[in-house]
Amino acid sequence: MMPAHVPDEPPLTYVDSFDIPVLFRNGPAKKPRRQWRTAKHNVWNGSDGFPAADGWYAPTTTWREIIKAATEVGRDVTPHLQNQPRYAHGELVARVSPLYAYLGSHTVNPRHPVPGAKGRRLTWNPVYAHGTERSAKNAAGYRLGMTMTEWACRSLLGLDRTEHLELGGPVPALSETFKDPKKKLPDLWGLHETEELYWLIEAKGGNVGLDTLRKGWAQLAAGSKVLGAYRHRTVLVGACVRPGDDLFLTIDHDLHPGRPPLAPAGSEADHEVAVPGNLEDRLGDSDDALIGAARAQMLAYLALRSAPATQLRTVPVPADRTSRHRRSGLTTPLEADGLTLAMRADARGATAGSDQHNLRARIRTWGLDDFLSCRIPGTEVHLGMSRGLFAACERLHEEDLSIARRTPGLRAEDQLPADLELSDEAQEEQLLTQRRIFREQQEEARPRLRALVRNAYERGSTREWSNLLRRSQEPELDLEGDHSLLEAATPETYVAVNRDDLAPALT
Numbered sequence: 001m002m003p004a005h006v007p008d009e010p011p012l013t014y015v016d017s018f019d020i021p022v023l024f025r026n027g028p029a030k031k032p033r034r035q036w037r038t039a040k041h042n043v044w045n046g047s048d049g050f051p052a053a054d055g056w057y058a059p060t061t062t063w064r065e066i067i068k069a070a071t072e073v074g075r076d077v078t079p080h081l082q083n084q085p086r087y088a089h090g091e092l093v094a095r096v097s098p099l100y101a102y103l104g105s106h107t108v109n110p111r112h113p114v115p116g117a118k119g120r121r122l123t124w125n126p127v128y129a130h131g132t133e134r135s136a137k138n139a140a141g142y143r144l145g146m147t148m149t150e151w152a153c154r155s156l157l158g159l160d161r162t163e164h165l166e167l168g169g170p171v172p173a174l175s176e177t178f179k180d181p182k183k184k185l186p187d188l189w190g191l192h193e194t195e196e197l198y199w200l201i202e203a204k205g206g207n208v209g210l211d212t213l214r215k216g217w218a219q220l221a222a223g224s225k226v227l228g229a230y231r232h233r234t235v236l237v238g239a240c241v242r243p244g245d246d247l248f249l250t251i252d253h254d255l256h257p258g259r260p261p262l263a264p265a266g267s268e269a270d271h272e273v274a275v276p277g278n279l280e281d282r283l284g285d286s287d288d289a290l291i292g293a294a295r296a297q298m299l300a301y302l303a304l305r306s307a308p309a310t311q312l313r314t315v316p317v318p319a320d321r322t323s324r325h326r327r328s329g330l331t332t333p334l335e336a337d338g339l340t341l342a343m344r345a346d347a348r349g350a351t352a353g354s355d356q357h358n359l360r361a362r363i364r365t366w367g368l369d370d371f372l373s374c375r376i377p378g379t380e381v382h383l384g385m386s387r388g389l390f391a392a393c394e395r396l397h398e399e400d401l402s403i404a405r406r407t408p409g410l411r412a413e414d415q416l417p418a419d420l421e422l423s424d425e426a427q428e429e430q431l432l433t434q435r436r437i438f439r440e441q442q443e444e445a446r447p448r449l450r451a452l453v454r455n456a457y458e459r460g461s462t463r464e465w466s467n468l469l470r471r472s473q474e475p476e477l478d479l480e481g482d483h484s485l486l487e488a489a490t491p492e493t494y495v496a497v498n499r500d501d502l503a504p505a506l507t
Contacts, residue, residue: 145205391460
C-alpha cells in the first residue's frame with residue numbers, strides 16, 4: 001500500500017513549466033550524488049549545438065514540449081497503418097500514456113538557484129513508486145528515455161529530426177552493415193545542420209546507472225566503427241529519475257573527425273539553402289526539409305484524417321510563420337504570445353454573428369490562419385497542423401499506399417499462412433525487413449516526389465478544409481478558445497494539453 005502521508009487529491013492546476021537539470025560530460029561516469037540539487041548550474045542560453053563547456057545546466061521547458069517529443073520519437077509505424085489509419089490514435093496513446101501515468105512534479109530549492117528557473121522539477125509519482133511492477137517500470141523507463149532524448153537533441157541542441165538506425169543509417173553504402181542483426185547498435189541517428197555532423201544517439205531511461213551507460217556507450221562505439229570514415233558525434237542520453245528525486249539528464253558525448261556528411265539520397269543540395277534550426281523553419285528553401293517535416297507528422301496526419309467530424313476543430317494562429325521560428329525549444333506557447341492573443345481578440349470582436357464560411361474567409365484577410373486539430377482519444381493531448389503540411393502528408397500517404405500495392409510481400413494479405421506460426425523473434429525480423437523495404441522505396445521515390453510534395457504544400461495552403469478532408473462540412477472554427485487548454489504552435493503544427501491534467505504536483 002502507499003504510505004498514509006501521500007494525499008489522495010486530484011492533480012493541481014499550475015503553469016506548465018519545469019526545470020530539467022542536464023549534465024554534459026565526455027563519457028559515462030558514476031551517477032552524480034544529488035548534484036542536480038547541490039551543484040552550481042550554468043544558465044542555459046539556447047544553443048544550435050553542444051554548449052562550449054561541459055558541466056551542469058538547468059534549462060526550463062514545458063509539458064507541451066515534452067509531449068510533442070513523445071509523439072514524434074520512435075519507429076515509423078505508419079507503413080503498417082495504410083489501410084487502418086484510425087489505429088494511429090492507439091500508437092499516439094501508447095507514446096504519451098506512460099508519461100501521464102507515472103510522472104509527477106515537485107517544488108525544489110536548489111543550493112545554487114539559476115536565474116529564471118521555475119522551481120519545479122519532474123519526478124516519479126506515488127503510483128510508480130509504490131504500486132507498479134518491474135515490467136511496467138521498465139516500459140516506462142524506455143518511453144521516458146526515448147522522449148527525453150528526443151527533447152534534448154531537438155529542443156535543446158537544434159537537431160532537425162531523429163530517425164531509427166535499424167532502417168540502415170545515414171549512408172546508403174553502409175546500409176547493410178548498419179542492418180547487421182549481430183551488431184548491437186544505438187537507437188537513433190540525425191544530421192545536425194549547424195555542426196555539419198551526423199549524430200549517433202543512444203537513449204536510456206529510468207534509474208540509469210553506470211553499467212547501463214557503459215552498455216549504451218558500447219552501442220555507440222559499434223555504430224561509430226561503422227560510420228568511422230564520416231565526421232560524426234556520438235550522444236548518450238541518460239534520463240535518470242528515482243522516486244522522490246528530480247528527473248535529470250546526463251549527456252555523454254564524443255566528437256569523431258572524418259569526411260563531411262553526404263546530402264540525402266537523390267537530393268539537390270547544391271541548389272538549396274541550408275538554414276540551421278527546425279525543419280519547419282525552412283520549408284520555403286528546401287524540398288527535402290518539406291518531405292522530412294511531413295514524414296515526421298505522418299502519425300498526426302493519420303489521426304486527423306481518420307477522426308470523426310465531431311472531434312475536429314480549427315484553431316486560429318497568425319499566418320506569419322516567422323513569429324514561431326525556433327528560439328528556445330520547438331514550440332511557442334500561445335498563452336504568452338501577445339500577437340496571437342491580440343489577433344484572436346480582434347477577430348472575435350469584429351466577426352460576432354458571422355457564419356462559419358464568412359468567418360473563416362475574413363480572418364484570413366486579417367493575417368490569421370486556422371490549423372486543423374483534434375483531441376487524441378484516450379488522452380488530453382490535442383494535435384494539429386496547417387493546411388499546407390496536411391496536403392504534403394496526404395501526398396506522401398498516397399505514395400506509401402502505392403509502394404504497398406506494387407511491392408510484393410509488404411501487405412499482410414501477401415504473407416503465407418505458415419508465417420503466423422513464426423516465433424516472436426522471427427516475426428520481428430520479418431516486420432523489420434518490411435520497414436526497411438518501405439524505407440528504400442521511399443528514398444528511391446524522393447527525386448520524383450520533391451516537386452509533387454512542394455506543389456501539394458503550396459496548393460493545399462489555399463484549399464478549404466472540407467476539400468482537404470473530402471467532407472461536405474467544414475470543421476468548426478474555434479475563435480472563443482478552450483480555456484482549459486494550454487496551447488503551443490510551431491510554424492506548421494499545433495499541440496495543446498489540458499491545464500487540469502498535467503503531471504500532478506506532489507507534496
